[in-house]
Amino acid sequence: MKRYHLIVKGRVQGVGFRWFCMNHAKSLGITGTVENLDNGDVEIYMQGDKEALNELFARIMKGDRFIDVRDYEIEEVPVEEEERVFDYRW
Numbered sequence: 001m002k003r004y005h006l007i008v009k010g011r012v013q014g015v016g017f018r019w020f021c022m023n024h025a026k027s028l029g030i031t032g033t034v035e036n037l038d039n040g041d042v043e044i045y046m047q048g049d050k051e052a053l054n055e056l057f058a059r060i061m062k063g064d065r066f067i068d069v070r071d072y073e074i075e076e077v078p079v080e081e082e083e084r085v086f087d088y089r090w
Helices: 017-028 050-062
Strands: 004-013 031-036 040-046 068-076 086-089
Touching: 004 031, 004 086, 017 031, 017 050, 017 086, 040 050, 050 068
Parallel strands: 031 086
Antiparallel strands: 004 040, 004 068, 031 040
């Protein structure tokens, strides 16, 4: 089990990005959160097995016809054992 903190930059607000992340994370069995930041970036915490996390990361980087990820920062952070769902924050 691993947990990562990401800051995603680009066209990621106002395009359904949080919903996109949440649905893909849930389909892969990943827990965590996704939240818009005031500066236009999006913050993601994602936790799960390494293969599922790699798949979610690939889907995030690919985006869709509205989402355009141009840059990101990523770091491994401690696992939160009590976390059970993936959700978005306001």
